[in-house]
Amino acid sequence: MRTIDWDQKKSCITIIDQTLLPEKLMLLEIRDLESLIEAITTLRVRGAPALGAAGGYGVALIARSIKTKDVPGFVKQLRSEAIKLKNARPTAVNLSWGVERVLNRALDADNVQDIRNIALEEAKMLAEDDVQRCREIGMHGAQLLKDGDTVLTHCNAGRLACVDWGTALGVIRSAVEAGKNIRVISCETRPLNQGSRLTAWELAEDKIPVTLIADDMSGYVMRNRMVDAVIVGADRIVEDAVFNKIGTYTHSVLAKAHGIPFYVAAPLSTFDFRRKEKDVVIEMRGPEELRRCGNRMLAPAGVPVLNPAFDATPMENVTALITEEGVFRPPVDFKALEKLKM
Numbered sequence: 001m002r003t004i005d006w007d008q009k010k011s012c013i014t015i016i017d018q019t020l021l022p023e024k025l026m027l028l029e030i031r032d033l034e035s036l037i038e039a040i041t042t043l044r045v046r047g048a049p050a051l052g053a054a055g056g057y058g059v060a061l062i063a064r065s066i067k068t069k070d071v072p073g074f075v076k077q078l079r080s081e082a083i084k085l086k087n088a089r090p091t092a093v094n095l096s097w098g099v100e101r102v103l104n105r106a107l108d109a110d111n112v113q114d115i116r117n118i119a120l121e122e123a124k125m126l127a128e129d130d131v132q133r134c135r136e137i138g139m140h141g142a143q144l145l146k147d148g149d150t151v152l153t154h155c156n157a158g159r160l161a162c163v164d165w166g167t168a169l170g171v172i173r174s175a176v177e178a179g180k181n182i183r184v185i186s187c188e189t190r191p192l193n194q195g196s197r198l199t200a201w202e203l204a205e206d207k208i209p210v211t212l213i214a215d216d217m218s219g220y221v222m223r224n225r226m227v228d229a230v231i232v233g234a235d236r237i238v239e240d241a242v243f244n245k246i247g248t249y250t251h252s253v254l255a256k257a258h259g260i261p262f263y264v265a266a267p268l269s270t271f272d273f274r275r276k277e278k279d280v281v282i283e284m285r286g287p288e289e290l291r292r293c294g295n296r297m298l299a300p301a302g303v304p305v306l307n308p309a310f311d312a313t314p315m316e317n318v319t320a321l322i323t324e325e326g327v328f329r330p331p332v333d334f335k336a337l338e339k340l341k342m
Contacts, residue, residue, distance in 0.1 A: 001027075003160050004045055004053045006124060011064060013057045015045045018160055018194075022201040033062055033081055040088040040095070043192065047161020048094040048235045048270050049130045055098025056123035058085045059106065063116045074112050078103070091243055091283045091310050093236040093272045101126060127163045133267040134165040136324035138174030141231070141265055144320070144327065145175045149228040150183040152218060155245035156198035157233025157265065167265040168231040169202060171322060176208055184210040185221055189245060191289045191307065215247050222258040230255045234266040237321065239334045241277035241312040248310075252317035261319040268323055268341040273334055283309040 004015045013030040019042060020026050028044060030036045036058050039045050045054055062081045068074050082103055086096045106119035145151065151172055158169030165173060175182050184203055189195035196212050203210040213221060221227050230251055236243040242264050255262040272280070287305035292298060299305075320329045325340045 002127075002163050003047075003050050004057065004127070004163060006057055006060070006120065006127075013054070013061055015039060015054075016160065017044045018046060018198060019044050021160075021197050030061070032065060033058065033085060036061065037085065037088045046194075047156065048092050048233065049134065049162040049167065049267060050160070051089065051092050052094035052098035052269055053123070053127045053130055053163050055085060055095045055100075056102040056126040058082075059099055059102040060116070060120040060123045063106065063119045066112075069112055071110065071112060074115070075107060078107075078115070089283060090281050091235055094269055097269050098123075098126060130163040130267070131165060133269075133324040134162050134167060134170045135174075137167055137265050137267065137322055138165060138170035138177075140324075140327050141171030141263065141322040142175035142178050142180070144261070144263065144322070145171070145180060145182060145229065147180040148182075149175075149180070150185060150226060152185040152187065152221065152227045152230045152251070153199060154187045154195060154215075154230075154232050154248055154251055155189045156194040156202070157231075158199055158202040160198050160202060161233060166202075167233045167267070167322075168263075169199065171231055171263075171265050172203075172208065173206065176206075182208065184208060185227060186210050186212050187215045187218060187247065187251070188212060189247065190215055194245070215250075218251050219254050222254050222260055227255075227258075227260055229261045229263060231263045231265055231322075234264050234270050235310055236280060237264070237266060237271045238275050238277055238280060239273075239332075240315050241280075242315070242318060242321075243280060243282070243310045243312050246308050246311050249313045249317075250311075252313045256317050262313075262317060263320050263322055264313075264318055265322040268325065268337065271334075271337060271341060273338040273341070277312050277314075280312070282311070285309050 017028045102122045105122040106115045109115045158166035186195045186199045285307045315330045
């Protein structure tokens with residue numbers, strides 16, 4: 001089952017509703033732009049590569065919903081709706097990348113039906129490419145792990161964050177597939193617990209040994225030599241920093257202090273070659289994510305809350321970037337990487 005896909009018979013996007021895991025595995029049918037944006041903002045679908053696919057399929061969905069046959073009017077509306085989709089999550093670069101890839105390809109056509117057909121064709125190709133890229137990331141990254149290693153990971157960079165296989169967890173899956181005995185320590189990843197709800201669930205499903213810890217236990221397990229490597233995913237990589245789920249920076253500092261390699265696994269579509277750390281807007285999420293857990297209050301109703309979704313890890317804290325094109329150790333030649341992306 002893919003995290004995100006296109007249902008040909010129903011002409012809609014299907015996604016795994018990640019907010020229901022691990023209690024319930026359920027597919028949602030997304031039939032309009034408003035439902036897709038809601039699914040993205042509420043994290044029913046999340047993870048950089050999966051958001052890239054959501055952007056691509058979203059353009060195909062929008063193109064099917066526009067009624068006018070007038071090409072200039074159609075294109076104007078398609079571009080306008082695509083901007084709304086791109087803005088659903090500002091920090092994750094793959095969403096905009098997926099929208100732009102499909103939009104640019106589809107708008108090569110000169111009639112409405114061809115635009116619709118090409119948009120869907122390109123979105124499907126983008127999704128297939130993601131699966132292949134994750135496999136290649138896994139193959140390159142698996143070579144960095146030794147038989148018997150224990151890997152600490154944060155948030156969820158598995159198949160649920162991609163179309164399939166995963167980035168950080170894809171490296172672990174590929175190492176296990178190659179016959180290596182790998183154990184995983186999964187940080188719970190507050191406040192929405194993607195590590196406990198999603199990563200632990202994925203690994204348990206695959207029968208890969210996983211131990212769950214609270215986020216602030218990572219120093220304990222590193223100091224006690226229970227970790228051989230840290231592998232995380234990324235939502236945006238710029239020349240001087242990696243943006244990933246809040247808490248990633250803390251783990252990078254601890255790993256550096258304890259001499260533990262800190263790897264970032266991500267496709268080149270996650271790289272932003274136009275910006276540096278200071279140029280990136282970090283998404284701020286609602287206060288209720290910290291004030292409440294379900295129906296239970298965890299804090300006084302009016303207490304001020306700071307809730308950034310991501311933080312920036314300086315490139316000097318990164319041992320290597322694992323991509324579909326190979327492993328790159330800082331300082332990384334971003335101009336050469338950009339050529340590979342093209």
